Amino acid sequence: KKKLVEVKNLTKAFTVGKGLSLKAADNVSFDIYEGETFGLVGESGCGKSTTGRTIIGLYQPSGGEVLFDGQNVHKASSHERSKLTKNMQMIFQDPYASLNPRMNIAEIISEGLQLNGLYKGKAERMKRVVELLEMVGLNKEHANRFPHEFSGGQRQRIGIARALAVNPRFVIADEPISALDVSVQAQVVNLMKNLQREQNLTYLFIAHDLAMVKHISDRIGVMYLGNLVEMTDSEKLYESPKHPYTQALLSAIPVPDPDLEKSRERQIIEGDVPSPINPPSGCVFRTRCPVAKEVCAQKKPDWQEIEPGHFAACHLYS
Ligand code: SF4
Numbered sequence: 001k002k003k004l005v006e007v008k009n010l011t012k013a014f015t016v017g018k019g020l021s022l023k024a025a026d027n028v029s030f031d032i033y034e035g036e037t038f039g040l041v042g043e044s045g046c047g048k049s050t051t052g053r054t055i056i057g058l059y060q061p062s063g064g065e066v067l068f069d070g071q072n073v074h075k076a077s078s079h080e081r082s083k084l085t086k087n088m089q090m091i092f093q094d095p096y097a098s099l100n101p102r103m104n105i106a107e108i109i110s111e112g113l114q115l116n117g118l119y120k121g122k123a124e125r126m127k128r129v130v131e132l133l134e135m136v137g138l139n140k141e142h143a144n145r146f147p148h149e150f151s152g153g154q155r156q157r158i159g160i161a162r163a164l165a166v167n168p169r170f171v172i173a174d175e176p177i178s179a180l181d182v183s184v185q186a187q188v189v190n191l192m193k194n195l196q197r198e199q200n201l202t203y204l205f206i207a208h209d210l211a212m213v214k215h216i217s218d219r220i221g222v223m224y225l226g227n228l229v230e231m232t233d234s235e236k237l238y239e240s241p242k243h244p245y246t247q248a249l250l251s252a253i254p255v256p257d258p259d260l261e262k263s264r265e266r267q268i269i270e271g272d273v274p275s276p277i278n279p280p281s282g283c284v285f286r287t288r289c290p291v292a293k294e295v296c297a298q299k300k301p302d303w304q305e306i307e308p309g310h311f312a313a314c315h316l317y318s
Pocket residue numbers: 243244245283284285286287289290291292293296301313314315316
């Protein structure tokens with residue numbers, strides 16, 4: 001399998017006044033293979049959106065690098081940069097906030113075409129818009145309407161059409177279903193899966209809980225307080241999570257079978273996420289970890305491969 005995106009020791013720090021610095025992403029490393037969906041999961045504020053935005057080039061990293069198809073995203077020349085932008089697109093959490101209310105759907109979807117000099121000429125562009133609308137389950141009747149005339153799920157379909165307009169190879173979806181009704185979430189996930197197959201897309205799918213990425217991810221990375229704490233194949237992660245934080249996240253997902261649900265032990269993660277401005281010494285999860293040892297306060301656990309393809313940062317495995 002070919003690596004399409006390589007994230008190497010990526011660190012992104014923000015200055016938050018008075019010389020204080022906040023490490024939103026701390027030495028994060030993972031690869032995304034062509035054609036797969038990599039799920040990135042963690043509670044809000046854990047750095048997953050910052051990681052996504054840095055990968056796509058919206059932020060300059062404080063350390064480390066990102067390669068797209070072998071090319072450094074942040075050191076690209078302006079010509080290379082425009083090619084990268086065309087190949088890396090983004091779908092946002094709140095489709096309403098990300099759609100200009102004064103533009104109609106055709107204008108919204110074709111904006112990127114004009115910026116990238118694709119499908120020149122009005123007739124050709126309109127043909128492309130209709131093709132995209134149909135691709136996401138809408139039709140040409142929708143082209144002249146405005147964002148407020150659509151439901152949340154339809155707006156997210158428009159956001160997807162806009163992202164796919166320029167034929168990207170890689171799409172970052174930042175919590176694309178979190179704001180939608182539960183009944184609509186599965187439809188959008190299924191649409192994204194179908195489009196992935198038809199258009200040979202590679203996804204980074206960001207979500208705040210493991211239930212949301214289950215049906216779309218091939219591999220999953222779990223983040224906590226700016227750190228990647230576990231990463232492996234999707235199935236493995238659900239079957240035998242290694243990191244205490246992943247275990248706690250998984251036990252918080254309700255299971256559909258009521259008998260199984262009763263017999264299960266729910267593990268509640270105690271306490272709040274510490275401030276990223278002043279993270280705990282040693283392991284970032286130690287203030288909430290039910291099995292923390294003395295060493296956990298003294299030494300930051302190494303990121304290590306516990307089983308082939310299964311990585312975690314936890315002293316239980318060193
Ligand atoms: Fe818990 Fe220690 Fe592992 Fe951190 S390193 S998750 S505190 S056991």
